[in-house]
Amino acid sequence: MNLADGYTKKVAIVGAGISGSLTAWHLQQLGCEIHIYEPDEHKKSCSFTAAGMLAPMAELESANDHIYQLGMHSIALWPQIIAALGGNIFHRDNGTLVVCHRQDEGVFNQLLSTLKNKLGGNFSQQCEVVHSQSLERELKPLGTSLLLQNEAQVDAHQALNALHQSLKSNSHWHARKADKLSAYKVNDETFDWVFDCRGLAAKHDINGLHGVRGEVITVHAPQVNIERMVRVMHPRYRIYIVPRENQKYMIGATEIQSDDTGPMSVRSTLELLSAAFSVHSGFAEARILGLDTNVRPATLDHQPVIDHQAGLTRINGLYRHGYLLAPAVVAKALQELGFNTQQHLMQAEYENCI
Numbered sequence: 001m002n003l004a005d006g007y008t009k010k011v012a013i014v015g016a017g018i019s020g021s022l023t024a025w026h027l028q029q030l031g032c033e034i035h036i037y038e039p040d041e042h043k044k045s046c047s048f049t050a051a052g053m054l055a056p057m058a059e060l061e062s063a064n065d066h067i068y069q070l071g072m073h074s075i076a077l078w079p080q081i082i083a084a085l086g087g088n089i090f091h092r093d094n095g096t097l098v099v100c101h102r103q104d105e106g107v108f109n110q111l112l113s114t115l116k117n118k119l120g121g122n123f124s125q126q127c128e129v130v131h132s133q134s135l136e137r138e139l140k141p142l143g144t145s146l147l148l149q150n151e152a153q154v155d156a157h158q159a160l161n162a163l164h165q166s167l168k169s170n171s172h173w174h175a176r177k178a179d180k181l182s183a184y185k186v187n188d189e190t191f192d193w194v195f196d197c198r199g200l201a202a203k204h205d206i207n208g209l210h211g212v213r214g215e216v217i218t219v220h221a222p223q224v225n226i227e228r229m230v231r232v233m234h235p236r237y238r239i240y241i242v243p244r245e246n247q248k249y250m251i252g253a254t255e256i257q258s259d260d261t262g263p264m265s266v267r268s269t270l271e272l273l274s275a276a277f278s279v280h281s282g283f284a285e286a287r288i289l290g291l292d293t294n295v296r297p298a299t300l301d302h303q304p305v306i307d308h309q310a311g312l313t314r315i316n317g318l319y320r321h322g323y324l325l326a327p328a329v330v331a332k333a334l335q336e337l338g339f340n341t342q343q344h345l346m347q348a349e350y351e352n353c354i
């Protein structure tokens, strides 16, 4: 299959979450005529809920080496993508601090063993056992902590808004649903290729695709000054605190086997906020800016899907790793169709330098 040969291709992208938006943007930069179908005007898609953590090491607790390798590749790609989009996207790469309360040291030690086992010789280059307060002075005194040095984060809203802005200016943006989607066709219009990036809405076309509910809280906490992402290990849940600009923090996320998009439960709210308060008392006076719930598109083995057939490619199954995986997964899918996404990223980098 080589879609990149010859004349300008007319391509349809169905769904403008992070996978569809990145696919459309790369193909737009590579000279294709892009038609995007996206009905979500109110930014309710799963990609707008994400905390934007790029955490391949922390994910190794349950994920495999494939996710880790794709994640490391994406971590390298994000700065190039951000630069090519004009640079105004919050991105920070000072790592994640994994902490636990003394009574929970069992789960912490288990993570330590898992990472040593899965990372092998790379463990000592990427992870450092530290005292949490030596890096984040304001945290309450906790037990031993682990710095996952190479982890990063990107502001999901800013990244998606920048992609949408570029696509709305330079492509055909159809603010409506694709009612019919098949090889070479969307809503009876014919294309050279169709990309199905509908997330969970594609569950009837992808074997085993199912929803995993996640909840996240955004707060403004003027009394909290934390620079790094903090992951709190607990026997029943893992909770992260992601520092954003202007002392905003995202606290997440639950993981519930359900495709219920209804409002956040009291239990989840209590667990997330208590975990944050347990590591920094300044969260007590924080103001809640938003409670957000969404459903992650997951496959049975939690691996991403790239499925090509003549005239149709499906990209899906990004589960809880949409921002961590999408740059690498989309680059791989497009490479399999004959495109070199690295070429235009390097061109943009060169143009930014001169």
Ligand SMILES: Cc1cc2nc3c(=O)[nH]c(=O)nc-3n(C[C@H](O)[C@H](O)[C@H](O)COP(=O)(O)OP(=O)(O)OC[C@H]3O[C@@H](n4cnc5c(N)ncnc54)[C@H](O)[C@@H]3O)c2cc1C
Residues within 6 Å of the ligand: 014, 015, 016, 017, 018, 019, 020, 037, 038, 039, 040, 045, 046, 047, 048, 049, 050, 051, 052, 053, 054, 176, 177, 178, 179, 197, 198, 199, 200, 201, 213, 214, 215, 216, 252, 253, 254, 293, 294, 295, 296, 297, 315, 316, 317, 318, 319, 320, 321, 322, 323, 324, 325
């Ligand atoms: C609480 C929470 C926190 C998360 N935190 C992180 C994180 O820190 N890091 C990370 O990497 N990932 C995170 N994720 C996961 C991430 O959000 C998902 O993996 C990602 O959003 C999936 O992207 P997608 O583009 O495949 O699907 P989606 O974002 O669901 O996008 C699919 C799009 O398709 C559109 N669509 C559906 N049907 C149609 C149709 N018929 N026609 C046209 N368009 C259609 C929808 O409107 C939607 O915009 C989190 C998820 C949740 C819920």
